Amino acid sequence: MSRVSKFIFFTLIFLIILTLSYAVNRHFISGEEKPFYVELKIAVPNIYPEVASSIKEGDYIIDTQGNRVFRIESVFIKPAEHPVETCDGHIVKAEHPIYK
Numbered sequence: 001m002s003r004v005s006k007f008i009f010f011t012l013i014f015l016i017i018l019t020l021s022y023a024v025n026r027h028f029i030s031g032e033e034k035p036f037y038v039e040l041k042i043a044v045p046n047i048y049p050e051v052a053s054s055i056k057e058g059d060y061i062i063d064t065q066g067n068r069v070f071r072i073e074s075v076f077i078k079p080a081e082h083p084v085e086t087c088d089g090h091i092v093k094a095e096h097p098i099y100k
Contacts, residue, residue, distance in 0.1 A: 059071075
């Protein structure tokens with residue numbers, strides 16, 4: 001390649017990168033927030049019944065700055081299960097007497 005063609009090639013590459021960076025910057029840093037929703041199913045095992053019953057539908061999980069991060073859509077409480085060894089050596093699941 002000649003020196004002029006290299007210059008033109010690198011100038012075009014630079015302009016393409018500059019245009020793309022401007023477009024990305026304008027799209028993501030413009031301050032326009034587009035809401036999006038993600039559905040998560042989370043299991044919180046081995047908590048006290050008082051804590052489990054205090055979680056209600058419509059509550060929010062917030063971060064350390066007080067921003068709402070997640071909204072609780074539904075709550076399902078069941079007894080916690082843990083492994084127990086029977087007298088004949090089998091391991092089975094049993095409900096925990098306290099935890100939910």
